[in-house]
Amino acid sequence: MHFAVLQFPASNCDQDAVYALRRLGHTAELVWHKVATLEQAAAVIVPGGFSYGDYLRTGAIARFSPVMQALQTFAANGGLVLGICNGFQILCEAHLLPGALVRNRSLQFRCEQIFLRTATGDSPFTCRIPADRPLRLPVAHGEGCYYADDATLTELAANHQILWQYCDARGELTDDASPNGSLRNIAGICNAQRNVAGLMPHPERACEPLLGSEDGCLIFASMIHTLERRAAGLGSPSR
Amino acid sequence: MKAKIIITPKKAVLDPQGKTVKNALAHLGYTGVSDVHVGKYIEIDLDPAADRETARQTLADACHKFLSNPIIEDYRLELE
Numbered sequence: 001m002h003f004a005v006l007q008f009p010a011s012n013c014d015q016d017a018v019y020a021l022r023r024l025g026h027t028a029e030l031v032w033h034k035v036a037t038l039e040q041a042a043a044v045i046v047p048g049g050f051s052y053g054d055y056l057r058t059g060a061i062a063r064f065s066p067v068m069q070a071l072q073t074f075a076a077n078g079g080l081v082l083g084i085c086n087g088f089q090i091l092c093e094a095h096l097l098p099g100a101l102v103r104n105r106s107l108q109f110r111c112e113q114i115f116l117r118t119a120t121g122d123s124p125f126t127c128r129i130p131a132d133r134p135l136r137l138p139v140a141h142g143e144g145c146y147y148a149d150d151a152t153l154t155e156l157a158a159n160h161q162i163l164w165q166y167c168d169a170r171g172e173l174t175d176d177a178s179p180n181g182s183l184r185n186i187a188g189i190c191n192a193q194r195n196v197a198g199l200m201p202h203p204e205r206a207c208e209p210l211l212g213s214e215d216g217c218l219i220f221a222s223m224i225h226t227l228e229r230r231a232a233g234l235g236s237p238s239r
Numbered sequence: 240m241k242a243k244i245i246i247t248p249k250k251a252v253l254d255p256q257g258k259t260v261k262n263a264l265a266h267l268g269y270t271g272v273s274d275v276h277v278g279k280y281i282e283i284d285l286d287p288a289a290d291r292e293t294a295r296q297t298l299a300d301a302c303h304k305f306l307s308n309p310i311i312e313d314y315r316l317e318l319e
Contacts, residue, residue, distance in 0.1 A: 057308055064305075093308065100310045102248075107255050147252055147311055181253065 001227045003028040004041035006071070006087075008062045013048035013084060013204060020207040021045075024220055033065040042227050043080040044071060046087030048140075048202060058101060058143050059090035068094055080124055080223055081196045085141055088188070088198030096196050097189060098156065099148030105181025109142040113212070114179055116187055116201060117167040120160045123190050124226035125197045128218055134171045135164075135215040137201035139179050144200040146182035146189075156189060164188035164199055240285040242298050243317040244306060247278035252311045281306060291318060 005017045007030045014030055021028040028045075031038065038044060051062035062068065068090070075081050075096055083091040091097045104110060115134040118126050129135065148156065156162050165185040166178040173185045180200070188199025203216030229235070248254045256277040264272050285294055298316055307314040 056306070060305065060308070100308055102252060102311055103255055105253060105255050107259060145253065149251065149310075181255075 001026045001042045001224055001231075002040060003043050003045055004031045004038055005029070005045045005047055006031050006033065006067055007047075008033045008049065008051035008065065008090075010051050010053055011047050011049035011086070013086075013202065016202075017045045017047045017084070017204040020204040020216065021220060023207060024217060024224065026224060031067060033062065033067045036066040036070050038067070038070045038074045038079075041074070041079070042231075043082070043223055044074060045204075046071070046081065046083040046090055046198075047204070048085030048087060051086055051090065054086075054143075057093065058086060059093040062086075062090045063094040072096070075191075075196050078193070078195050080226065082125060082219070082223065083196075083198035084202055084204065085139075085144070085200055088200055089143065091196060091198045097191055097198050098152050099146055099189070101143050101200070102145045102147050103143050104141070104145050104179070109140075110144075110179040111140040112138065112179060114139050114187075114201060115167050115169055115171070115177065116164045116199075117171050117173065119162045119165055122160060123163055123194050123197065123222075125188075125190065125219055125222050126163055128222040128225050130218075132171060134167055134169065135201075135206075135218065136213040137203060137206045137215055138213075139201045141180070141200055144180040144182065146180075146184075146186040146200075148183065153183060156186075157184075159192055161189050161192065161194075162186055163190055163197055164201070240287055240289060240291070240294065241319050242283040242285060242294070243319065244281040244283070244298070244302060245278060245315045245317075246281070246307045246312050247276050247314075249311055249313055278312070294318065 206213035206216035261275040
């Protein structure tokens, strides 16, 4: 499968995403933010970093890039899009995902390993993740506290759009397990159509034993499995 | 003509900066502070010949779509 990894000024996890996808045996290319087409891609990764220096708000300027206009069309046509960290912030600013990411409750930039509970296997991003298996992934962000109003949160929960939540090693959702104070321990969500997802932790930084965890591969493997089923004319998989 | 835009976090959104500044003020002995909100201030210089009402509408649009995020922030626009 061929992945496009978007590249904005001050993206800094773009190369990591390309590396992780190639290591899984797939092709990936960087797509500069001024490019206005994504026709070659089977799926798109919006990577982490500090696009446009995080000026004004995280992701606020990147969302108006030409490539983001192309991404709107790509997503509207059902293409798979995964935003990681700053990529998640950009997707929220672009209204491809509901809610917003605000300053961590601690005011600290948190750079550490966390555990994630996968709340549902019913998505193209989680279908290959074993149920009840906490994922070990790193986070590195200062503004990852997920916020949405009550009505949006209720809708997210009702539609099973909450994909990942911060948990402890046993899979329990505790306040201490969250590095940023997100509402409902939310670490990642998807849109109502389930083809666009974002998360603050970094799966691309946990894709080989040398990095301390390979759990990130399960998220990319879910996307690849979905794309392969689509290519074979089969429906969307679930866990 | 100058536009002054003040952006503040919505009341429902956690404002850890405001809370920390409030605590610091108390530690420094400044009493009588009931709450603190930390936001942003943007100053925009405009063509002096620009029509005031058109400028207001244009900037309100920019505030809503770009300069603030209505999910988490309120804004106040002043022209002088």
